[in-house]
Amino acid sequence: MTKVKICGLMEAEHVKAAVDAGADAIGFVFAPSRRRIDMKWAAELAARVPENVMKVGVFVNPDAAELKTVYRNVPLDYVQYHGDETPEQIREIGLPSIKAFSVRTAEDVRRAAQYDVDYYLFDAPGTDFRGGSGNVFDWSLLAEAGIPSERTIIAGGLNAGNAAEAVRQTTPFALDVSSGVEREKRKDPELIRGFIRAVKERGEA
Structure with a gap:
């Protein structure tokens, strides 16, 4: 079954809503963004997350030492690189x-084939910041990647209305949503629950 990552979480009530609704991963943004969070608060939120839910930190061109400090102290399960990081830099970290x-x-x-990473996230181009544009890209292009679908994560413009179609077309490891579960630029528990339900119920059909 396709997994769900709720990204850009900043408030305890939204972390709880995501976990209670069955999210498989949550994302904390440490890169420049209106959803940016500091390490101390991320650690407090992470303490509320069960071990079976992955904790992912989003970074853009991070300093390696600072990144490792955040990874260790939150703690995180995965680092999501959203900048110009080279295959060599990621391998060295x-x-x-x-x-x-x-x-x-x-x-x-x-x-993407140049990189040796655990998962490959494909997103629409950003606007003011890297990623998080709320736009959908052409999913059919993924046929060019040569990456196993079970190692792909789809992001960009997803919501409860198109989540099932994204799964049908791309059969990914996970869908990653942020703005698609927001109202007036703030996470909404109802939308979080609706998105997770749209993905999970499709998998059970």
Whole structure:
């Protein structure tokens, strides 16, 4: 069954809503973003998350030492790289990893094969910040990636209305949603529950 990651969580009530609704992973953003969170508060929120729910930290071109400090102290299960990190940099840091790729063309998708990471996240190009544009990219381009679908994560413009179709077209490891479960730029427990239900109920059909 496709897993669900709720990203950009900043408030305890929304962490609880995601966990209670069956989220498989939650994401904390440590990169420049309106959803940015500091390490201390992320650690307090992470303490409320069961061990079976993955905790992912989102970074853009991070300093390796600072990244490892956050990874250890929150603690995180995966580092999600959303910047210009090279395959060599990620390999040298040596932490469980997800690499995000902004998809405009088939070439953007093929570039993923250069990386040796645990999971590959394909997203629509960002606007003010890296990622998080709320737009959908052309899912058919993923056929160019040469990446097993069980190691792909789909993001960008997802919501309860299109989640099932995203799963049908791409059969990914997980869907990653942020703005699609927000009202007026703030996470909404009802939308979080609806999105998770849309994915999970499809998997049971």
